[in-house]
Amino acid sequence: MSASHSGAMSIGERVSEALSIKTVFTMHVFGLSIPISETVIATWIVMAILFVFSIFATRKLKRVPTGLQIFVEFFMDFADKFARDNMGHNGRKFVPFLGSIFLFLCTANLLPMITPMGGFGFEPLFVIKPLTRDINITAAFAIMTMIVVLFSAIKYKGPGGFIKSFAKPQPFMVPFNALEYVIKPLSLALRLFGNILGAYIIMLIIEIVMPVGLPPILSLYFDLFDGLIQAVVFTFLSTVYIAEAIEQEEHS
Amino acid sequence: MNPQAAAFIGAGIAVFTGIGAGVGIGLATGKTSEAIARQPEASGKITGSFLLGIALAEATAIYGLVVALMLLFK
Numbered sequence: 001m002s003a004s005h006s007g008a009m010s011i012g013e014r015v016s017e018a019l020s021i022k023t024v025f026t027m028h029v030f031g032l033s034i035p036i037s038e039t040v041i042a043t044w045i046v047m048a049i050l051f052v053f054s055i056f057a058t059r060k061l062k063r064v065p066t067g068l069q070i071f072v073e074f075f076m077d078f079a080d081k082f083a084r085d086n087m088g089h090n091g092r093k094f095v096p097f098l099g100s101i102f103l104f105l106c107t108a109n110l111l112p113m114i115t116p117m118g119g120f121g122f123e124p125l126f127v128i129k130p131l132t133r134d135i136n137i138t139a140a141f142a143i144m145t146m147i148v149v150l151f152s153a154i155k156y157k158g159p160g161g162f163i164k165s166f167a168k169p170q171p172f173m174v175p176f177n178a179l180e181y182v183i184k185p186l187s188l189a190l191r192l193f194g195n196i197l198g199a200y201i202i203m204l205i206i207e208i209v210m211p212v213g214l215p216p217i218l219s220l221y222f223d224l225f226d227g228l229i230q231a232v233v234f235t236f237l238s239t240v241y242i243a244e245a246i247e248q249e250e251h252s
Numbered sequence: 253m254n255p256q257a258a259a260f261i262g263a264g265i266a267v268f269t270g271i272g273a274g275v276g277i278g279l280a281t282g283k284t285s286e287a288i289a290r291q292p293e294a295s296g297k298i299t300g301s302f303l304l305g306i307a308l309a310e311a312t313a314i315y316g317l318v319v320a321l322m323l324l325f326k
Contacts, residue, residue, distance in 0.1 A: 012324075015325070016325045019321070019325050187311050190311070190314060190315060190318055191307065191310070191311050191314055193318070194314030194315070194317050194318050195310075195314060197317075197321070198314070198317050229303075232303065233303060233304075233307040236300070236303060236304060236307070237304065237307060240304065
């Protein structure tokens with residue numbers, strides 16, 4: 001641990017500080033006190049960015065697209081095609097859900113990159129930590145996906161077909177198929193959480209050990225590439241789970 | 253042995269799950285390159301299943317990391 005670094009904290013202290021999620025202020029509504037953590041505030045920032053972007057991108061729609069509209073139409077086209085390729089003709093109904101998840105996770109994982117540089121004795125103006133390092137956020141997303149999977153399975157297979165689908169290749173598979181509904185959200189949540197947290201801790205340690213030169217290069221991999229890949233993987237796995245849930249028997 | 257030291261050793265052992273993920277992702281990447289070399293026109297579909305595969309293979313390593321972190325900073 002170099003003494004030149006501003007804070008005289010050890011690596012372990014820095015990492016455990018990074019892991020903790022601070023409560024910024026407490027809101028008092030109807031006699032309840034609701035602690036607002038920094039994750040919630042970062043979520044509000046992401047929501048505001050997406051909201052403003054959506055309004056600006058769809059404000060003046062033209063027959064012949066220009067500017068931002070081209071990008072938005074390209075994204076919608078891509079999402080449509082992706083859904084039809086992976087989920088069949090019913091897949092288009094899930095485009096809004098999956099598209100929102102993807103845009104939210106992309107924005108959330110890229111948001112920390114706008115944190116201004118600190119170090120060399122001065123603190124940065126504000127620090128945005130990646131908000132998916134909070135397991136509550138990833139768990140919320142995984143549970144949402146699982147609710148969509150459950151309801152779409154019941155809707156497209158019918159209640160009877162849904163119950164029968166537990167005994168699918170063989171009846172002795174029932175406990176395993178039932179376990180899947182627990183394992184899938186667990187692995188979805190832990191994958192995103194672990195990846196982002198791991199990358200964040202590695203970047204912290206690199207910034208402590210070698211603050212000059214190395215962090216910007218590795219940040220490209222750990223923040224930009226890993227964040228985007230995890231957003232893609234989360235959306236893709238959700239798509240696969242939903243596709244599995246809504247696939248219907250061939251009635252020939 | 254005091255509990256703190258045991259937790260540190262346990263965290264170190266937990267990270268050994270990375271071996272499996274490394275081998276798995278390596279195999280998947282190799283096979284993907286082979287498949288794309290054989291059929292370049294199917295690269296889109298191959299990449300899709302490759303991403304799914306590495307995401308699933310990587311999960312074990314992530315579980316190891318999570319367990320290690322839980323042991324270190326509980």
